[in-house]
Amino acid sequence: MSNIIECINLSHVYPTGFSAIKGINLKVKSGEIVAILGQNGSGKTTLVKHFNGLLKPTGGTVSINGLDTAKQTVFNLSSHAGYVFQNPNHQLFATSVLAELEFGPKNQGLANDEIAARVKETADFFQLHSIINEHPLRLSFPLRKIVAMASIYAMRPSIFILDEPTTGQDHGGAEKVRKFLRKLQDDEKTVILVTHDMPLVAEIADRVIAMWSSEIISTANPREFFYDLTTMKKTKLQQPQVTALSHRLQNKVLTDGITLTVPETINALEKVLT
Amino acid sequence: MISEIIRIENFSYQYAHTDKPALVDINLSIKKGEYLAIIGPCGAGKTSLALSLNGIVPHMTVGEMRGKVFVDGIDTTQSEVSDLAHIVGMVFDNPEYQLSQSTVLSEMAIGLENIGVPRDEMLKRIAESLEIVGLSGLEERSPLALSGGQQQRLAIAAALSMYPKVLVLDEPTSNLDPMGKEEVFAVAARLNREKQMTVVIVEHEVEVIADYADRVIVLDQGQIVNSGNVNEIFSDVDSLARVGIRPPQVTAVTAGLEKKGFNFQSLPVTLDEAEATFSEWLKQDKVSA
Numbered sequence: 001m002s003n004i005i006e007c008i009n010l011s012h013v014y015p016t017g018f019s020a021i022k023g024i025n026l027k028v029k030s031g032e033i034v035a036i037l038g039q040n041g042s043g044k045t046t047l048v049k050h051f052n053g054l055l056k057p058t059g060g061t062v063s064i065n066g067l068d069t070a071k072q073t074v075f076n077l078s079s080h081a082g083y084v085f086q087n088p089n090h091q092l093f094a095t096s097v098l099a100e101l102e103f104g105p106k107n108q109g110l111a112n113d114e115i116a117a118r119v120k121e122t123a124d125f126f127q128l129h130s131i132i133n134e135h136p137l138r139l140s141f142p143l144r145k146i147v148a149m150a151s152i153y154a155m156r157p158s159i160f161i162l163d164e165p166t167t168g169q170d171h172g173g174a175e176k177v178r179k180f181l182r183k184l185q186d187d188e189k190t191v192i193l194v195t196h197d198m199p200l201v202a203e204i205a206d207r208v209i210a211m212w213s214s215e216i217i218s219t220a221n222p223r224e225f226f227y228d229l230t231t232m233k234k235t236k237l238q239q240p241q242v243t244a245l246s247h248r249l250q251n252k253v254l255t256d257g258i259t260l261t262v263p264e265t266i267n268a269l270e271k272v273l274t
Numbered sequence: 275m276i277s278e279i280i281r282i283e284n285f286s287y288q289y290a291h292t293d294k295p296a297l298v299d300i301n302l303s304i305k306k307g308e309y310l311a312i313i314g315p316c317g318a319g320k321t322s323l324a325l326s327l328n329g330i331v332p333h334m335t336v337g338e339m340r341g342k343v344f345v346d347g348i349d350t351t352q353s354e355v356s357d358l359a360h361i362v363g364m365v366f367d368n369p370e371y372q373l374s375q376s377t378v379l380s381e382m383a384i385g386l387e388n389i390g391v392p393r394d395e396m397l398k399r400i401a402e403s404l405e406i407v408g409l410s411g412l413e414e415r416s417p418l419a420l421s422g423g424q425q426q427r428l429a430i431a432a433a434l435s436m437y438p439k440v441l442v443l444d445e446p447t448s449n450l451d452p453m454g455k456e457e458v459f460a461v462a463a464r465l466n467r468e469k470q471m472t473v474v475i476v477e478h479e480v481e482v483i484a485d486y487a488d489r490v491i492v493l494d495q496g497q498i499v500n501s502g503n504v505n506e507i508f509s510d511v512d513s514l515a516r517v518g519i520r521p522p523q524v525t526a527v528t529a530g531l532e533k534k535g536f537n538f539q540s541l542p543v544t545l546d547e548a549e550a551t552f553s554e555w556l557k558q559d560k561v562s563a
Contacts, residue, residue, distance in 0.1 A: 236453030
């Protein structure tokens with residue numbers, strides 16, 4: 001399978017002299033869901049801003065769909081990689097949800113009926129019809145985040161970069177985000193997920209990249225990653241609660257390794273107890 | 275009652291230009307030294323309730339209030355926000371909104387200067403408060419050069435230096451990494467345990483509430499729909515589901531096994547309880563499915 005994102009010896013030094021990422025070598029396959037984890041300030045956001053050209057490498061290269069980002073405009077890259085900001089206020093600017101959803105497809109130069117179809121499909125999926133004429137800034141913060149996600153989805157990029165999509169969401173909002181992620185998975189989109197939401201990572205990521213002090217210090221699948229207490233301690237991350245439970249019960253009650261989700265834990269316990 | 279620090283009576287509040295009230299007929303008594311968590315879906319009124327505890331609602335908002343809110347015996351409508359700040363320390367979700375100075379020391383000093391605390395007393399309170407939150411030695415750092423967890427602990431220290439009787443935290447960890455969250459919860463728990471500080475926290479993460487809170491109130495559509503200790507609230511998974519709140523993961527696991535026909539005396543709500551439940555369970559071979 002082809003690499004849709006490829007970073008070779010990527011580094012970024014900000015004008016202040018701060019070296020936010022260094023020596024990053026990373027290949028992401030098309031259709032992969034990759035979670036990028038690490039403490040605040042470890043370089044996660046700097047790294048992913050290179051994937052849609054918001055930042056250009058100060059060392060090394062990044063290619064997206066085979067295109068060297070240093071030679072591309074953000075506009076060109078936006079059709080390949082859509083970035084949903086942690087703070088929707090940095091992203092939304094139109095005067096209605098409808099205008100927000102239309103903006104990207106219009107800029108892509110799509111025909112009117114195609115734009116209308118995209119908007120309808122997007123509003124259906126995110127259940128936005130009842131607020132389609134509202135001003136985005138009149139919506140609650142969590143709903144604004146959903147609108148920001150929807151407006152990127154309307155452009156149908158092949159790569160989705162989601163920065164803390166579940167932060168500030170209540171349980172209902174977080175479920176909407178999960179449903180969206182599963183749809184992207186079904187549609188074989190590539191997803192870059194920057195998050196502190198460990199249960200979400202355990203549920204959905206194919207691969208975990210852990211950053212610490214501007215560098216990648218671990219790359220593993222979630223099951224390996226959440227078993228590795230040493231790396232987790234270093235990166236100051238935590239196991240989901242069910243993973244911690246299954247870890248504590250290993251060789252006492254459970255024997256088949258850690259579990260990552262609530263349903264998996266129920267099944268594992270049911271198996272040993274019947 | 276002498277041990278009561280906050281009393282809310284038939285309190286309703288509706289913001290101007292909105293079509294329904296944010297809070298409806300709230301009655302709540304909070305005891306001195308209690309650690310109370312407020313949970314509920316977005317838009318339930320959690321922040322409005324938190325802001326009513328230090329008078330920001332109604333003094334700095336536009337709307338219509340009914341009922342009474344008493345903090346340490348003071349009717350909040352009869353007192354200024356600046357006076358209530360001595361009684362109720364407030365910490366918001368985004369520490370950057372609260373930090374304005376170029377060093378940790380001046381950040382700590384500004385509130386105390388405003389209320390005219392003498393220099394020696396000021397330095398003593400700053401040293402004490404930074405010590406409590408574990409930031410001693412960082413006095414000359416820029417607040418913006420601190421980690422998210424440190425910034426939020428600084429916001430707590432600034433609130434503490436006013437010697438409040440109640441600490442109100444409104445989603446204090448929503449922008450923090452897991453370790454930053456842990457730092458903030460640990461500091462609040464220590465203040466509660468060692469200094470008998472009353473803590474009121476608005477928080478989405480049920481796992482940490484189950485670890486720390488004495489009592490939980492559930493808000494939905496502006497009303498208190500449930501109130502009880504963490505075991506009562508979180509083991510009632512069906513009531514939680516009705517207002518769109520999930521239980522702690524370990525509680526969800528046990529409830530899921532119950533649905534499959536297994537029996538438990540009670541549902542665990544913390545990791546330690548769950549470990550004990552399942553270790554015991556296997557030992558006693560209480561399998562009934």
